[in-house]
Amino acid sequence: MSKLIAIMSMSLDGYVADNQDGVAEVFDWYSSGEVDIETGGADSMTFHLSPASAQHYQSLVHELGAVLTGRRTFEVAHGWGGNHSWGPAFVLTHAIPDGWPKPNSTVHFVTDGLSSAVKQAKAAAAGKAVGVHGADTIQQCLNAGLLDELQIDIAAVLLGSGIRLFDQLANTPYVLGNPTVISGIGVTHLRYSVLKGSPA
Numbered sequence: 001m002s003k004l005i006a007i008m009s010m011s012l013d014g015y016v017a018d019n020q021d022g023v024a025e026v027f028d029w030y031s032s033g034e035v036d037i038e039t040g041g042a043d044s045m046t047f048h049l050s051p052a053s054a055q056h057y058q059s060l061v062h063e064l065g066a067v068l069t070g071r072r073t074f075e076v077a078h079g080w081g082g083n084h085s086w087g088p089a090f091v092l093t094h095a096i097p098d099g100w101p102k103p104n105s106t107v108h109f110v111t112d113g114l115s116s117a118v119k120q121a122k123a124a125a126a127g128k129a130v131g132v133h134g135a136d137t138i139q140q141c142l143n144a145g146l147l148d149e150l151q152i153d154i155a156a157v158l159l160g161s162g163i164r165l166f167d168q169l170a171n172t173p174y175v176l177g178n179p180t181v182i183s184g185i186g187v188t189h190l191r192y193s194v195l196k197g198s199p200a
Contacts, residue, residue, distance in 0.1 A: 001122075002066075002128060002129055003129045003148040004068070004118065004141055004146055004147050004149075005064075005129050005148060006133075006138040006147055006149065006151060007060070007131045007133055008133065008135070008138065008151075008153070009155055010152055010153065010155065011025065011154075011155055011158055011159040012154055012155070012157065013158045013159060013160065014164050014165060015160075015161070015164055016135050016162070016163050016164070016165045017135075017162050017163045018159055018162040018163075019161055021072075021076050021163070025155065025159060026153075026155040026159075027155070028157070028186055029049070029053060029153065029155055029156075029185065029186040030047045031048045032049070032050055032053070032184070033049045033050030033051065033053060033054065033184070034048065034051075035049045035051055035053075035054035039085040044085065049184070050184045050185040052183060052184045052185075052189075053182070053185065053187060055182075056182045056184070056189045060151060063128060063129045064087060064125070064129050064130070064131045065087050065124065065125030065126055065128025065130065066086070066088045066089070066121045066122070066124040066128070066131070067084050067086040067090070067121070067132075068089075068090050068117055068118065068130050068133070068137060068141075069133040069137055070134040070136045070137040071091060071092065071093040071094075073134035074089075074093070074107070079105075082102050082104065082105035082106070083106045083107070084107065086131050087106070087124070087128075088106040088108060088121075088124040089106065090108050090117050090120050090121040090124070091110065092110055092137055092140075093109050093110070094111060095111065096109045114140050114141070114144060114146075118130070135163055135164065135165050135167070136168075138165065139168050139169060142166075142174065142194070143171060145171075148193065149193050150176065150190075150192045151189070151190075151191045152165075152189075152190045153188075153189050154189075154190060155186060156186045156187065156188075174194060174195075174196070175195040176192040176193065176194060176195060177192055177193035177194075177195055179191060179192050
């Protein structure tokens, strides 16, 4: 059965982007090393990772069969050129944007709610994990009790303000399993299982 894994880079003080949706500082670790990783997808990029981060990234991406994200992340990423490198992308939105869907694109829009988006993403993942991306979508999945794991890349930076990853949580506290910890250059990769929220 497919797992839902939240995957985000975050500053040490809890922000995934600055007040203008800028993410440069929390993604600096993607260019901190000597190992070249091609992302694939229509908007293929080359990351330059430390050996530890490269091994971590490749292992994580190998688990994924689809991605679930929100409209804001889709817009900031310019739709990943129509094809996300993690597999088919399911965008939770109230309305399909103009000009979409595009021919030969693996980006799908879900307008009938989170449960439907999760169901479609899991079906597309064909037994592999679904990577959940975007602060709001991750919060929704946590609040609905749907998230299985948190994979958080803690960048070595303090932003002071911006968009928080864990800002609108219900049913707290959430109990997490013991983390796996991988130290890269300018980043610490943390992975937790989500055990449960507080009693209803």
